[in-house]
Every structure is written in C-alpha cells, then in structure tokens.
Amino acid sequence: MTMMAVMSMFSPLSTRRPTVTPGECGVAAARIREELCSAGLELDVRMCRPNRATSVIVAAESGSRIGGTKSDPRSRSDQGQHAVLSDQAALIQRTLDGTSMKPISIRAFGHNLAIAAVLAGALHTSAASAVEPSDNDALSLIITYQTAPANRPALRRELEQSTARELARWKHDGRIKQYNLLFNRYADSDNWDAMAVLAFATPDDLSRWRTVELTRPAALSGKALSVTTTIHTTPVDTKRAETLGTKSRNAVYVVIPYKTLVPMDEYEKYADGYVIPQFKGWMEEGVLSGYSLYTSQFPAGRPWSAMVMLQYKDEAALSAREAVVAKVRERLKNNPEWKAISDSKKNVRSEEQVVIADSVAVNQ
Template identity: 40%
Template sequence: MNQIFKRTRAFFLLAAVLWTAFFGVAQATPFDSGMKGLVIEYKVAPANRPALYAYMREQGLDQLEQWKREGKLKNYKVLFGRYADSPVWDMMTMLDFADVAQAARWKEIERTMPAGLGPQALALVTSVETNPVDQWFEGGKSTSNGVYLVIPYDYLVSTEKYVSYVEGYLLPQVNGWLQDGALSHYNFYIGRYAVSRHWSSLLVLEYNGDEGIGQREKLTARVRAKLAGSDPVWEGWSKDKSAIRNTRQYILADELRKP
C-alpha cells in the first residue's frame, strides 16, 4: 500500500511540475514589484497659468530632458490643461522609470526641487498632488499633433476584478477607436496607495488632432454598437460598470513641447 501511495504522490508531483512548465504560474502584474511611475498634478491661480506655461517651455522641459539623459528617469510627458478650470489641475507630468531602483532615486530630486520644479515655478503653484502609479496597458503610437483627454476613475471593487473589467469592457472599445484612426495612442494607469485620493486609475487618451477628438461621441457610439452585437463578455461588463467604478471630471489638454 505504501508503494502505491508513493507512486501516486510522485505522479501528481510530476504532473504539477509539468503543468507549471507548460502553462506557467499566475500571470505577473505590475504589483509584483515596486511602482515605476509617478503622475504629478499642479494647480495654479488662473492669473499664473501663462507664467507656468512659459517656465516649462523655457526651463522645465530642458530640466526633464537633462534628467532623462542622466538616467534619472526613463521618459516623461507634460500635459497642460486647455482651459482654466478650478476643480482640476492646470498641468500634469507623467514620469516613467526604467526600474524600481530608478524610481526610488526620484526622492533625491524632490529634496531640492519639489515635484520637479525650480523655485520660480514653485512660487506660482498653489497645490501639488503626486500619485505613485503603474502602467498596466498601453497601445497605439503617439503623434506630434495629439489632443489629450484625461479620464480619472475611482474603482469600487478589488484590483483583480477591476483589471478584468478593464480588459473585458474598456480595452475592446479603446482598440476599436485605435483601429478607426481617430485615436492614436493611450495609456492606462492604476495608482498605488490610492485611499482618499480623488482617483485610483487614470486613462490618458491621445486623439489624432482636434478632428480626431471631435469624432469621439460618434465613434464611441459606433464601436459600442458593434461590440454589443458581437462580444458577450463586453455586454456582460457593460451592465455592471456603475457598480465597478465612478468616473471623475474629464480634462482636455495639450502636450507641452519645446518650440
């Protein structure tokens, strides 16, 4: 009997090893290591918007580019809100780091240049919110004439369920917009330590110019109608979405680039 037990146990152990070899373990996610991104939002008085804009064009972008050359960050993008709008930010900077160690070293910059700004710009800013994030999804290709729509969400379920919702409901729509050509690129972030913050995930949509974003409503309706007739998983999530996330105020913005 012991021999039978040992052989049976050995069989199942071998089967487990083979299963892992062929099918792998649970899929890795960004949460398996430390965060590798920051989203920094800056608010200024309406009268100071032109001065902040000028500072970034004349000094701020050069400083970010220098840090990139020095290996202090992997990439960056700076968006400036198209309109003065008190409830939301005026400028947002998205920082991507090559690895966890590089991200951790950002604290050294914060000690002398809080939020990555010099004294001249800090004097203009009334508030800063810094959100540690992970990029979960990205698609398309960024262009030189992008018009951005930034959509913050606060999700109400576990992160695992929320990611399933994003994969089953949000991404099929976004990919449809990309295929149409009106949308050129997107990033989707999930925040770390999001308790009490005004958003816990962020969708950054880059449209193909003002003409592209002008087609948003019509395109959204067209893609949803197509999915409703062909994707039962998408249909299932569409009935449930109000219990999964709250949508915050959309922000229309343009990318700040050197002249």
C-alpha cells in the same frame, strides 16, 4: 545589486559561422566603449580569441564576477534575474557549434548600476536584443500642479523653458524612462493646471528620484514653484498602455480619473474585457493614437484610484469621439464577453471630472 545584459551578436539559428578579424573586434570594442561611456561608465574592454568569436556576452556588474564564487547578498528577484541571464549566456555558448570563446570583460564603476549595450551593425550583424522591463506595472508618478488663474501663462512658460528641458536631460541620463508634460487648456479652479507623468524603469530609479526632489520639488524650477499653489504627487502603476508610435504636435489629451468600486484585480479584469477593447477600436477607427491606464499604489484618501489618459490625433479626431464611441460599441456587441459585461450594469467605477489638455513636452 548585480545585473548583467546578455546579447547575441549573431543569430543562434545561423548555420554558417562568420569569419571575424582582429580589426573587426577592435571596431566592436570601440563601439562597446563608446556606448557605455556615453552612459557615464568607466570600463575596460578586452577582446579574446577574436577569430573564433561568434557571440558577444556583455556584462555590467558591481560586487561580484559572473560565474565567480564571491558572496553577493542579492534580493531574490535579483538572484532570479541573474540565473535567467546566466542560462541565456549558457544557451548562446551551446549554440556556437563547438566553438569556444572567452567573453568580453567589462568592469563598470558605479553604484548599483547596470546597462545593456545595444551594438547594431557590429561584427556583420544588423541587430542586437536586450531585456527590457514590461510596460505593464511600470512604476510611475503622476504629479498635478495648480496655480492662480492670473499665473497660468507664467507657469506654462516656465514649464516649457525649464521643466521640459530638465525632463529631457533626466531621460538622457537614465533617471526616468518616459515622461509626458501636459497643460489643461482651460482655466478651472476645480482641476489641475498642469500634469507630469514620469515613468521609471526600476524601483531603484524611482527611489533615486528623491535626489531630484531635494533641489527641484516635483521637478519644478524656483520660478515655477513661486507661482504654484498646490502640488499632488501620486505613485502609480502603469497597468495597460499602447501607442501607435506617432507623435503629433496637434495631439489632444483627454485625462479621466476614476474611483474604483471593486477590488483592483476585479477592476483590471473589467478593464481588459470592456474598456481596452473600446480603446483598441478607437485606434482602429483612426481617432486615437494612444492610451494609458494607471492605478494608484496608495489610493486611500486620494480623489481617484485609477486614471485613463487618451491621446487623440488632433481636434478633428476629438470632435468625432461620440460618433466613434457609438460605432465601436455597436461592433463590440458581437463579442459575447464584452456584451456580457456591458449588459451586467455592475457598478465598477465612478467617473470624476475630465480634463482636456495639450502637450508641453512628451517622450513616449
């Protein structure tokens, strides 16, 4: 697979072309080298015609050169992404007000690997942009763990001391995009004791997770596995998610599984029209700091097909839940679309057992 990242070091809307010295280009080259080497890439950076460069095109590639004619059996989605980014590169070139420039050449050695280098501050610029996958439909795994009541302290201790550390390392290495590790605050034999939610940036990243499973099944250490009785791993899509971006050590998580009773596309319309407006209202009221809606990719035989995770700011916010729910629903009655769904009383989903959990480790 060949991928590339294209970023403009100067705004195309700028009418004044900055003067760039060879020394500044050397600094930019060093910044590029530092950013990509930190991701484990070997590379060669060549700065060409620095005095006339008003944009930087950064490409991380394997298998073919950008603009070359070498055959590359990419998938249709990769070909489409390559074409879009090529168009972006051409657009940047056209906005250089007649200035010609040769791009930076970067050869990355790695297997099916591409990276977008963010170079804030280089060459008199304050920001750079990179193409990021949407949070919607992000590939994720929801893993739940159960242990005997007597082993709950041992499992939590191992999650805190080992699993949380490994998740942070895998996030840093780019194996996972986000993670959330929760622990059920109550002993409950009918429910899970711990849950990990792992998000991946691409299907390839999710596929590579199997290499972790070979040595640390379900991301657990040997000690954690020795006290774990059951593990359930569910591939899911992150359909809707929003967070205020604030992290609180006192956050409380409410995890609600559902069985959907209608086709998934119909359920998503229901969620957008009825459920999500309530979540947003709770955030406006100051009790909720984030929410996520997941749907199972393979729901047959599973105990749930959709799951909602709500992050309350603290215990006081959770205690105000019922009052806030009633207040927001009363306000939403003025929304004709929401009221129509509320009045229809159509059976769309059935709620399963709710779990109240605390965070062991989180990187959102």
